[in-house]
Amino acid sequence: MKVLLSAEQIHQRVSELADEICRDYAGQELTLVGVLKGSFIFMADLMRALKLSLRCDFLRISSYDGKGKAGNIRLDFDLIQPIEGSHVLLVEDILDTGQTLRFLLAHLATKKPKSLEICSLLDKQLDSTLSQKVRYVGFQVPKQYLVGYGLDLDGHYRELPYVAQIEI
Numbered sequence: 029m030k031v032l033l034s035a036e037q038i039h040q041r042v043s044e045l046a047d048e049i050c051r052d053y054a055g056q057e058l059t060l061v062g063v064l065k066g067s068f069i070f071m072a073d074l075m076r077a078l079k080l081s082l083r084c085d086f087l088r089i090s091s092y093d094g095k096g097k098a099g100n101i102r103l104d105f106d107l108i109q110p111i112e113g114s115h116v117l118l119v120e121d122i123l124d125t126g127q128t129l130r131f132l133l134a135h136l137a138t139k140k141p142k143s144l145e146i147c148s149l150l151d152k153q154l155d156s157t158l159s160q161k162v163r164y165v166g167f168q169v170p171k172q173y174l175v176g177y178g179l180d181l182d183g184h185y186r187e188l189p190y191v192a193q194i195e196i
């Protein structure tokens with residue numbers, strides 16, 4: 029396992045993202061929507077760095093083959109609170125093929141938020157069209173399998189305070 033992003037680098041970048049988000053949403057209430065399970069650690073750090081009026085909710089998705097391939101995505105559970113008329117920021121751990129994000133954007137749009145933006149900690153940039161739609165990106169990362177800071181391999185390694193490359 030090779031460390032790609034240290035805990036310090038992540039901490040620094042999360043606080044930069046939070047500053048940017050605070051500027052963009054100054055004076056407004058923001059609803060963070062976290063995608064379980066991968067985003068929960070990033071979401072917790074980001075949320076505590078935001079000096080805004082906040083609400084949060086979560087949804088959970090999974091893919092049948094574990095890789096988020098097209099058509100294989102399933103909504104395990106949905107948001108509890110309505111987001112109609114709210115400014116929503118979708119918080120993701122990583123963009124790989126982008127299939128998960130496409131699914132989520134279509135799903136959330138049906139709930140008629142006032143605005144809908146995306147914040148992803150990591151982006152492998154496999155889908156450049158989609159990457160352009162992501163307003164806040166922590167780091168561009170290599171197209172390799174990563175674990176830590178919420179990211180797992182078969183349920184393990186989410187607790188690591190850093191992001192590492194792992195051979196699979």
Ligand code: IMP
Nearest residue numbers: 066096123124125126127128173174179
């Ligand atoms: P996508 O639909 O291919 O963009 O990726 C969907 C999901 O797969 C992400 O939200 C992650 O939960 C997971 N994923 C993609 N790449 C990695 C990785 O390198 N490590 C751990 N999980 C990943």
Ligand code: MG
Nearest residue numbers: 063066121122
């Ligand atoms: Mg995810």
